[in-house]
Amino acid sequence: IKRNDRGNCKKAGFAPSSPAMPASGSPVILMMFLAVVGFQTSSHATEIVYAARNWNNDVAHFPVDATSFSGTRVFAPCAPTDVVGHPNGNRLYTVSQCVQGPSEVGVMDLNAAVPGVIARLPLGGGTFGLDINPDGSRVYIADFWANRIQILDTTTNTYDTPIDLGFRPFHIKVAPSGDFAYVSNNGAGSISRINLSTGAVVGDPILSGA
Numbered sequence: 180i181k182r183n184d185r186g187n188c189k190k191a192g193f194a195p196s197s198p199a200m201p202a203s204g205s206p207v208i209l210m211m212f213l214a215v216v217g218f219q220t221s222s223h224a225t226e227i228v229y230a231a232r233n234w235n236n237d238v239a240h241f242p243v244d245a246t247s248f249s250g251t252r253v254f255a256p257c258a259p260t261d262v263v264g265h266p267n268g269n270r271l272y273t274v275s276q277c278v279q280g281p282s283e284v285g286v287m288d289l290n291a292a293v294p295g296v297i298a299r300l301p302l303g304g305g306t307f308g309l310d311i312n313p314d315g316s317r318v319y320i321a322d323f324w325a326n327r328i329q330i331l332d333t334t335t336n337t338y339d340t341p342i343d344l345g346f347r348p349f350h351i352k353v354a355p356s357g358d359f360a361y362v363s364n365n366g367a368g369s370i371s372r373i374n375l376s377t378g379a380v381v382g383d384p385i386l387s388g389a
Contacts, residue, residue: 231255231262231273238262238273238287253294256285260307265333266315272331274302274309274320282306284320284331298336302329308350312375313357319375321348321362328362328373342378345371 226243237252259273271287282305286298304325311318318331326346330339347366360373369384
C-alpha cells in the first residue's frame with residue numbers, strides 16, 4: 180500500500196483472497212481491491228484503508244496502521260470489483276459487475292454520520308476497473324463489454340461522452356500528471372494510451388501478450 184505525495188488517497192491494487200464455496204458447491208474466488216483515503220483535520224491526519232469485497236457486496240475499512248479487522252464496513256452496490264477514493268477524502272467510488280442487472284458505479288459519502296451509498300449510476304456494459312484523475316473531477320471506468328471508457332463527472336454524477344477503445348478494456352490507471360490514462364485490453368492482450376484532454380488514443384496499442 181502506498182500513499183501519494185499529497186497524502187490524500189492512493190489506489191493500492193488487487194489482492195485475491197482464498198476461494199469461497201457458495202451454496203451451489205462451485206468455488207468462487209473472492210476479490211478485493213484496495214484504496215487508501217486520507218482525512219486531514221486541524222488537529223490530525225488519518226488514513227483509512229478501504230477494501231471492495233466482491234462476494235460480500237460491501238466495502239470494509241480500517242485504519243492504515245491496524246493489525247486486525249474490527250468488522251466495520253459500508254454496504255455497496257452489488258459485487259464491487261474496484262474502489263477508488265476522491266482526493267479530498269470525502270467520497271468513494273466503486274464499480275460493480277451485477278449478475279441480475281446492469282453494471283453500475285456506486286458513490287459513497289464518507290462524511291455522513293453513517294457513511295453509505297448516495298448514488299447508483301447504471302452502465303450498459305460489464306465493468307471491472309476504474310480510476311480517478313488527480314484533481315478528482317473525473318472518474319474513468321473500463322466498460323468491458325461495451326469496448327469503451329466511460330467518464331463520470333464527479334460534480335454532477337453524470338456521464339460524459341465515452342471514449343471508444345480496443346477490445347474488452349479491463350483495467351485503467353490514470354498517470355500522476357492526469358494527462359494520460361493506460362488501459363489493459365483483455366481481449367487483445369494489449370495496453371492503450373489515452374490523451375485525457377482530447378479523448379484520443381495515442382499511437383498503436385502496446386502489446387503485452389495474449
